[in-house]
Amino acid sequence: MRLFGGLLLSLALTLLGLLVVTFIIGRVMPIDPVLKIVGERATQAQYDAAYRALGLDQPLWRQFAIYVWDVLHGNFGMSISTGHPVVSDLKRVFPATLELAALGTLIGVSVGVPLGVIAAARRGGWIDQIARVVALVGYSMPIFWLGLMGLLVFYGILGWVGGPGRQGILFDGMVTERTGMILIDSLIAGDWAAFRDAFSHIILPATLLGYFSLAYISRMTRSFMLEQMSSEYILTARVKGLSETRVIWRHAFRNIAVPLVTVIALSFASLLEGSVLTEIIFSWPGIGQYVTKAMLAGDMNAVLGGTVVIGTCFIGLNLLSDILYRILDPRSE
Amino acid sequence: MIKSFSLRAGLLASVMAFAPAAFADTPKDVLVVADQIDDIITMDTAQSSEFSGINITNNLYDRLVDFDPLDMEAGFKPALAESWEVSDDHKTITFKMRDGVKFHSGNPVRAEDAAWSLQRAVKLDKGLSFILTQFGLTPDNVDENVKADGDKLIIKLDQPYAYSLVLNSLTASVASVIDKETVLPHVEGDDFGNKWLGQNEAGSGPFTLAAWKPNEQVQLASFAGYWNGEPAMKRVIVRHVQESSAQRLLLEQGDVDVARNLSPTDVEGVETKDTVKIVTEPRGRLLYMGLNQNDKLLSNPAVIEAMKYLVDYKGMEGSFLKGQWKVHQNIVPTGYLGASDDNPWTYDVEKAKKILNDAGITSGTIKTVVRDIADYVNVAQTLQASMAQAGLTLEIQQMTGAQVLDAYRARQVPIFIGEWGTDYADPNTNVSTFAINPNNSPDVKHSELAWRNAWAVPEDLQKKAMAATLEGDADKRKQEYLDIQQEYRDIAPIVPLFQKIGQDAMQKNVDHWNSGGAVASVYYRQVTKGE
Numbered sequence: 001m002r003l004f005g006g007l008l009l010s011l012a013l014t015l016l017g018l019l020v021v022t023f024i025i026g027r028v029m030p031i032d033p034v035l036k037i038v039g040e041r042a043t044q045a046q047y048d049a050a051y052r053a054l055g056l057d058q059p060l061w062r063q064f065a066i067y068v069w070d071v072l073h074g075n076f077g078m079s080i081s082t083g084h085p086v087v088s089d090l091k092r093v094f095p096a097t098l099e100l101a102a103l104g105t106l107i108g109v110s111v112g113v114p115l116g117v118i119a120a121a122r123r124g125g126w127i128d129q130i131a132r133v134v135a136l137v138g139y140s141m142p143i144f145w146l147g148l149m150g151l152l153v154f155y156g157i158l159g160w161v162g163g164p165g166r167q168g169i170l171f172d173g174m175v176t177e178r179t180g181m182i183l184i185d186s187l188i189a190g191d192w193a194a195f196r197d198a199f200s201h202i203i204l205p206a207t208l209l210g211y212f213s214l215a216y217i218s219r220m221t222r223s224f225m226l227e228q229m230s231s232e233y234i235l236t237a238r239v240k241g242l243s244e245t246r247v248i249w250r251h252a253f254r255n256i257a258v259p260l261v262t263v264i265a266l267s268f269a270s271l272l273e274g275s276v277l278t279e280i281i282f283s284w285p286g287i288g289q290y291v292t293k294a295m296l297a298g299d300m301n302a303v304l305g306g307t308v309v310i311g312t313c314f315i316g317l318n319l320l321s322d323i324l325y326r327i328l329d330p331r332s333e
Numbered sequence: 334m335i336k337s338f339s340l341r342a343g344l345l346a347s348v349m350a351f352a353p354a355a356f357a358d359t360p361k362d363v364l365v366v367a368d369q370i371d372d373i374i375t376m377d378t379a380q381s382s383e384f385s386g387i388n389i390t391n392n393l394y395d396r397l398v399d400f401d402p403l404d405m406e407a408g409f410k411p412a413l414a415e416s417w418e419v420s421d422d423h424k425t426i427t428f429k430m431r432d433g434v435k436f437h438s439g440n441p442v443r444a445e446d447a448a449w450s451l452q453r454a455v456k457l458d459k460g461l462s463f464i465l466t467q468f469g470l471t472p473d474n475v476d477e478n479v480k481a482d483g484d485k486l487i488i489k490l491d492q493p494y495a496y497s498l499v500l501n502s503l504t505a506s507v508a509s510v511i512d513k514e515t516v517l518p519h520v521e522g523d524d525f526g527n528k529w530l531g532q533n534e535a536g537s538g539p540f541t542l543a544a545w546k547p548n549e550q551v552q553l554a555s556f557a558g559y560w561n562g563e564p565a566m567k568r569v570i571v572r573h574v575q576e577s578s579a580q581r582l583l584l585e586q587g588d589v590d591v592a593r594n595l596s597p598t599d600v601e602g603v604e605t606k607d608t609v610k611i612v613t614e615p616r617g618r619l620l621y622m623g624l625n626q627n628d629k630l631l632s633n634p635a636v637i638e639a640m641k642y643l644v645d646y647k648g649m650e651g652s653f654l655k656g657q658w659k660v661h662q663n664i665v666p667t668g669y670l671g672a673s674d675d676n677p678w679t680y681d682v683e684k685a686k687k688i689l690n691d692a693g694i695t696s697g698t699i700k701t702v703v704r705d706i707a708d709y710v711n712v713a714q715t716l717q718a719s720m721a722q723a724g725l726t727l728e729i730q731q732m733t734g735a736q737v738l739d740a741y742r743a744r745q746v747p748i749f750i751g752e753w754g755t756d757y758a759d760p761n762t763n764v765s766t767f768a769i770n771p772n773n774s775p776d777v778k779h780s781e782l783a784w785r786n787a788w789a790v791p792e793d794l795q796k797k798a799m800a801a802t803l804e805g806d807a808d809k810r811k812q813e814y815l816d817i818q819q820e821y822r823d824i825a826p827i828v829p830l831f832q833k834i835g836q837d838a839m840q841k842n843v844d845h846w847n848s849g850g851a852v853a854s855v856y857y858r859q860v861t862k863g864e
Contacts, residue, residue: 031735036374039382039460040738041756044778046458082547083374083531092546148578156582163588164579169365169570173544173552283574285549293371293548296733 011315018311019071022304023064031298036080054080067304076308077301081294086305089290094309095180096166097279097286100206101271103183107210108217109264115214116221120229121248131218138215143208147281150204162201164283171197205282209275213267220263224256258329265321269314358587361862362567364843367574367583368593371548377530378509379454382461384754384854387506389551389571391854394509394536397428397447397486398500400758402847402856409500409758413442413510413537414486417500423493423805428486434560436512436537444481450511451479451488453525461507464757467765468494468502495804497670501759504853511535539564539858548573553857564858584609584838590862591839591846597655603838611838613656615667617755617851618833619763620658620712624826626787628747630699630725635692637826639685641678643719644830648680653711654831661832663818664767665760668851670807671814672760677822682722689723698726701748704737712830713750744775744787752833753782758852760814761802767827768798768817788826 035042037050055063070077076086119131154161162168166182171194175186183202186194228234229252237247276288287306294302359365370385378390399412411417414428434442454462455475469491470478478489490499502508512535519529534542539561540553553569572589574580580592581599585606595603603609624631624640631637646660663673689695703713710731717727727748732740740746755762770783770790783790797817804810835848842863847856 030739031733032739035735035738035742041382041461041463041780043463043780049458079547081374083376084547089547092549148576151579151582156585159586163583163586164574164576165572168588169359169363169572172550172570280575281579283572283576283579285546285573289548296735298735
């Protein structure tokens with residue numbers, strides 16, 4: 001119980017720190033949020049009225065206090081770049097990114113981990129070489145280019161997948177919204193056509209993101225594995241006459257599970273941050289695009305709201321990997 | 334042997350899972366438009382000043398007078414007002430409301446609603462309210478000067494304005510007629526329902542607002558009870574697609590009917606397809622160069638003149654601006670009363686050099702900021718190259734739109750390269766900002782472009798611009814604007830360079846597309862789709 005309380009306290013402090021830093025950055029940023037509201041034509045009187053309406057005439061500490069007070073009451077304010085409450089915007093954009101990032105990570109893990117393990121087991125072999133090339137390409141290819149080429153080939157020429165956007169127009173708004181994640185919502189509704197449509201739209205961007213996390217995960221898996229494989233207990237296991245499969249998966253792999261969890265969690269979190277370029281190319285209305293746009297408009301409510309959500313995810317995933325650490329590694333208390 | 338995860342099986346499975354969905358064309362009664370609509374921040378016509386927002390509200394609301402999308406040349410026509418009368422002193426216009434028209438709520442459209450809508454826009458004082466306040470309407474006098482009387486709406490003006498100016502102004506979105514009874518329950522404090530109308534609508538237009546997801550899409554549904562007949566398109570879906578190449582793919586696959594933001598390269602690419610056509614219309618947007626008169630060098634008349642010869646008009650029109658901008662050296666855009674086709678300046682470095690040398694100028698450095706939009710940056714860099722040939726150094730710093738606007742509003746942009754879009758269908762929309770500067774003092778913070786470039790417009794020119802707003806005779810008025818523009822070209826440090834050409838790419842079966850041309854915003858009600 002004390003542990004739990006301590007965790008909560010550190011969580012609250014971290015979040016507060018996050019708010020302070022973002023708020024200060026937001027206020028010193030050389031972008032005037034008022035201009036987004038009043039537009040180019042505004043007279044000075046119109047400008048001043050909007051300036052006051054935003055509360056920008058208050059001292060900074062007061063603005064911050066008001067902001068924190070509102071946030072504690074679940075009110076993130078209005079976004080000036082969408083004209084909607086930030087909370088309702090986040091409810092819309094976050095599930096879109098969550099869905100994409102989850103599927104991307106799933107792809108990255110299910111291919112990246114085995115690839116890394118095999119590459120390590122057959123060090124210098126052809127699978128290792130392929131893994132190296134795959135990772136290198138993944139690190140160095142501009143996602144912008146890969147995304148467009150993917151769209152051109154799989155959507156434009158082959159017609160295998162859906163185009164930009166989350167759904168085809170015929171399915172838009174047809175599935176009752178529960179989680180905001182269309183794949184899950186359409187499953188709940190039992191609407192297979194909508195599910196297939198949503199899947200055909202998400203698979204390409206998810207594969208693309210998956211590829212990038214694969215590149216990272218497979219490299220990390222490989223180096224973790226190599227470290228284990230050179231340990232003495234592996235030698236012992238081999239001497240005992242255990243099969244190679246057993247040595248690799250039961251012994252070595254079990255020991256890398258712990259650091260691997262952290263790698264995967266961080267990779268997932270970084271996808272949650274929103275891959276802005278992927279979202280732009282695929283017209284994916286996710287949180288990355290949302291926060292970037294808000295930033296360029298000086299829309300601090302939206303930026304702060306988005307940061308709190310992403311920051312909470314980071315903290316939450318860190319916490320989760322800490323807990324998994326304790327479960328997977330019996331040595332830690 | 335390692336019993337490994339079979340990569341091949343995995344790949345095969347995922348390929349099989351790709352939905353081999355049939356990508357059919359869009360339904361016959363649905364129009365799907367790919368556009369960049371991430372600038373919309375409100376649906377309130379009294380506040381909205383952004384292109385995409387007005388493109389939507391233009392179809393949700395009706396105005397007293399409006400253009401006929403099938404005959405734009407005809408100019409404004411009766412809409413919610415069936416007819417009007419101008420008093421002998423030209424200071425009072427009485428509109429008779431059309432009978433039997435209903436709002437989306439089912440409420441009748443009354444003169445009372447029209448009066449309230451105009452009063453509301455003036456009192457809220459947001460967005461483009463100046464279109465109404467330019468006739469002397471203020472929050473204090475508007476209840477008196479805009480009044481309903483039975484089925485009549487009476488508007489009193491402070492000057493005997495040309496009635497074409499007044500009626501052209503009333504075609505603007507800010508003059509939309511709103512359903513007062515529907516809005517009243519949603520009024521908070523003194524906001525006149527601004528918050529509620531930001532995300533909802535209460536119009537009588539051909540479409541209702543079915544959904545608006547910011548940065549994602551807007552859906553319109555046809556209004557069965559529309560007084561001018563229900564539109565053929567039962568649904569209009571405007572999707573936000575940022576990338577030109579993505580818009581092009583969607584168009585080629587038949588997933589959208591219209592793509593509105595194709596780059597010159599992509600327009601060329603789709604042009605050859607026999608399923609696609611390009612509809613080209615001049616738009617009411619000018620790309621111009623503002624020379625700040627606070628700058629010592631730029632305020633030299635020789636420099637102002639020389640700069641006009643240092644722009645490679647044809648070169649830019651034929652390369653990176655190809656098909657999207659045409660050379661236009663006048664402040665009134667093509668498509669407006671009194672528009673001029675005279676483009677006297679050519680790219681002539683030698684001439685510019687001579688003008689500068691005669692004035693004793695052989696070198697100079699100017700540091701400026703340019704918004705990070707490809708066209709603007711390219712124009713600035715082309716200018717930079719030709720200025721260098723004449724001995725002038727231009728240093729360019731790229732910034733975001735908000736940053737540049739901030740600096741421009743503070744008169745701190747030495748050479749402004751950017752766009753100006755018209756606000757209503759009358760030449761005065763541009764003349765009043767390019768050629769009017771009521772007070773050039775740095776403290777007054779006016780929003781006119783002349784003020785932002787610190788240009789004290791000669792009294793005489795301003796008088797002519799004012800006089801043109803009062804000229805009742807259309808032919809005389811046209812001539813006055815031609816004269817104003819000629820004088821403007823000779824002396825002004827704000828130099829129009831190009832006019833926007835709208836290129837909308839669409840499926841061949843889309844008929845009667847109308848983007849609003851130079852004078853209005855997009856109309857969907859007349860659009861039909863053939864086989």
